Amino acid sequence: MAGPAENRSRSVGSTLPSPALRSFYDAIVIGAGHNGLVCAAYLARAGKSVLVLERRHVVGGACVTEELWPGFQVSVCAYVNSLFRPEIVRELELKRHGFQMLPRRPSSFTPFPDGRYLLLGPDADFNAAEIGKFSIRDAEAYPRYERWLEEIAGFIEPTLMQTPPDPWANTWQDLTGTLRLGWRFRGLGRQLGHRLVEILTAPARSILDRWFESEELKVTLATDAIIGTLASPSQPGTAYVLFHHVMGECEGVRGVWGYVQGGMGALTRALASAAQEHGAAILTQAEVARILVERDQARGVVLTDGREFRSSVVVSNADAHVTFLRLCEPQTLPEDFLEAVRRLDYSSASMKINLALAEAPSFTALPGNDRGQLHGTIHICPGFDYLERAFDDAKYGQPSQAPILEITVPSTVDATVAPPGRHIMSIFVQYAPYHLRQGNWDEIKEAFADRCLEIVGQYAPNVPRAVLHRQVLSPLDLEREFSLTGGNIFQGAMTLPQLFCFRPVQGYANYRTPIRGLYLCGAATHPGGGVMGACGYNAAREILRDGLC
Numbered sequence: 354m355a356g357p358a359e360n361r362s363r364s365v366g367s368t369l370p371s372p373a374l375r376s377f378y379d380a381i382v383i384g385a386g387h388n389g390l391v392c393a394a395y396l397a398r399a400g401k402s403v404l405v406l407e408r409r410h411v412v413g414g415a416c417v418t419e420e421l422w423p424g425f426q427v428s429v430c431a432y433v434n435s436l437f438r439p440e441i442v443r444e445l446e447l448k449r450h451g452f453q454m455l456p457r458r459p460s461s462f463t464p465f466p467d468g469r470y471l472l473l474g475p476d477a478d479f480n481a482a483e484i485g486k487f488s489i490r491d492a493e494a495y496p497r498y499e500r501w502l503e504e505i506a507g508f509i510e511p512t513l514m515q516t517p518p519d520p521w522a523n524t525w526q527d528l529t530g531t532l533r534l535g536w537r538f539r540g541l542g543r544q545l546g547h548r549l550v551e552i553l554t555a556p557a558r559s560i561l562d563r564w565f566e567s568e569e570l571k572v573t574l575a576t577d578a579i580i581g582t583l584a585s586p587s588q589p590g591t592a593y594v595l596f597h598h599v600m601g602e603c604e605g606v607r608g609v610w611g612y613v614q615g616g617m618g619a620l621t622r623a624l625a626s627a628a629q630e631h632g633a634a635i636l637t638q639a640e641v642a643r644i645l646v647e648r649d650q651a652r653g654v655v656l657t658d659g660r661e662f663r664s665s666v667v668v669s670n671a672d673a674h675v676t677f678l679r680l681c682e683p684q685t686l687p688e689d690f691l692e693a694v695r696r697l698d699y700s701s702a703s704m705k706i707n708l709a710l711a712e713a714p715s716f717t718a719l720p721g722n723d724r725g726q727l728h729g730t731i732h733i734c735p736g737f738d739y740l741e742r743a744f745d746d747a748k749y750g751q752p753s754q755a756p757i758l759e760i761t762v763p764s765t766v767d768a769t770v771a772p773p774g775r776h777i778m779s780i781f782v783q784y785a786p787y788h789l790r791q792g793n794w795d796e797i798k799e800a801f802a803d804r805c806l807e808i809v810g811q812y813a814p815n816v817p818r819a820v821l822h823r824q825v826l827s828p829l830d831l832e833r834e835f836s837l838t839g840g841n842i843f844q845g846a847m848t849l850p851q852l853f854c855f856r857p858v859q860g861y862a863n864y865r866t867p868i869r870g871l872y873l874c875g876a877a878t879h880p881g882g883g884v885m886g887a888c889g890y891n892a893a894r895e896i897l898r899d900g901l902c
């Protein structure tokens with residue numbers, strides 16, 4: 354087995370040709386995360402001169418593929434896609450730029466310590482047979498549950514590509530937007546209206562308990578409710594996180610997550626290529642130190658290496674803390690706005706482990722891969738007590754003694770990401786609280802990763818000895834390497850006080866900021882985290898509407 358995480362990787366697509374640079378642009382985008390690239394591509398497509406500045410050596414932000422070890426193309430952070438908006442794929446012709454989804458059948462595998470297992474996928478009969486092993490009643494209820502989620506999605510989905518109206522502002526646009534939304538809410542009818550409020554506020558567990566009796570099914574579904582959150586599914590607000598994760602599609606099939614061929618970075622490479630084709634310049638290893646503000650208007654940026662670029666507008670793909678507390682001079686912003694930014698909730702408890710394996714994992718509950726069990730997301734979370742105990746540890750500032758693991762082995766579906774016979778295993782770990790009561794992440798992360806691997810070994814005994822290389826990203830690493838404040842994978846918690854017209858802060862959910870000509874376009878804005886592209890798309894629309902560039 355190899356030692357600790359290796360150093361800076363070779364990154365697929367990192368060798369972007371050096372663009373010819375000018376000193377003035379219509380728009381400068383800080384950050385080449387997928388939202389920054391979407392925004393840049395749409396602005397360039399509208400005929401604007403655009404410069405994208407990315408501090409890392411590679412584009413993509415948290416949606417990136419890096420060749421961590423020769424021949425292993427690793428989706429270092431985000432690992433599966435379903436949320437990315439199909440209209441952006443069409444409009445930017447991303448397939449022509451190399452973007453290709455690979456569906457997963459089945460899409461989920463939960464092995465249990467007693468040797469039983471649950472597989473789920475896009476096929477209704479398959480799901481009925483699998484769930485029926487645990488409960489006939491649940492097998493019958495599951496299609497109704499899916500239809501019910503679709504009804505709610507029918508209300509929420511159209512809002513993803515819209516700018517949230519501010520219910521307390523007096524502009525014509527905000528007033529009509531608020532009224533339209535209220536009217537649509539009214540149109541849901543009493544029952545569905547109530548259900549929508551429940552989705553936005555309730556604990557995921559209470560909803561799952563109402564629908565199902567089988568703990569095996571409920572706990573499999575519940576893991577989606579805690580992804581990226583410092584919460585257990587018994588806590589209010591987690592139903593929305595659950596819902597957020599069933600809102601997408603893969604190749605037209607709703608709620609199904611798939612792999613991006615070549616890893617998640619193939620999507621951001623396609624976006625970068627589309628943006629460049631429309632004339633955008635993209636510069637990597639270009640960290641912005643400060644946003645230039647003159648007479649209350651954004652005028653450009655200064656890089657950490659001293660270079661200065663001027664522009665009519667500046668768009669930040671970084672989160673709100675980075676943008677306003679690090680890149681802006683405090684005197685350029687109103688104190689009440691700064692106070693609201695300081696109060697943002699960035700609590701998080703996620704860690705990522707990426708492994709290169711000498712062979713495919715084999716799970717005791719279902720050895721080999723005959724049923725495609727290695728294709729989907731493998732959930733290590735055998736019951737609600739396990740889950741609640743894992744969260745209890747985090748509540749008291751400790752990594753879970755028995756953490757919840759979401760495992761994927763993309764090389765079983767996508768042969769391009771690992772050498773023949775070798776495999777990549779990605780493990781998304783919860784709970785790894787950013788704030789530790791004792792010690793620090795640099796000291797404990799390798800030991801905690803060992804513990805995670807020990808647990809994987811309890812289900813798939815061949816894995817620990819098959820590890821060739823490993824990379825461990827603690828929440829502190831996510832903050833340092835990916836500029837995610839507090840290690841929060843969504844650029845801020847996805848709870849009701851930080852959603853829709855409250856994201857990132859009340860009064861500024863329309864991608865604008867108190868500084869004229871300064872915009873936000875990342876996951877810090879509506880509709881939030883996940884590889885969706887909607888934040889960047891909506892921001893570009895608002896920027897073009899303002900006509901400052």
Ligand SMILES: Cc1cc2nc3c(=O)[nH]c(=O)nc-3n(C[C@H](O)[C@H](O)[C@H](O)COP(=O)(O)OP(=O)(O)OC[C@H]3O[C@@H](n4cnc5c(N)ncnc54)[C@H](O)[C@@H]3O)c2cc1C
Binds near residue numbers: 412641642781835
């Ligand atoms: C470990 C992990 C796993 C995840 N798994 C999934 C998943 O499987 N599926 C999914 O849909 N979502 C997943 N997510 C969430 C998703 O990846 C993010 O919500 C999404 O990628 C955010 O995109 P973004 O473009 O808004 O911002 P980011 O990806 O955060 O990009 C911001 C960019 O700005 C750059 N930047 C910051 N400051 C500066 C500066 N001063 N100068 C220049 N550049 C700067 C950063 O380097 C970064 O490239 C995961 C996230 C993480 C961290």
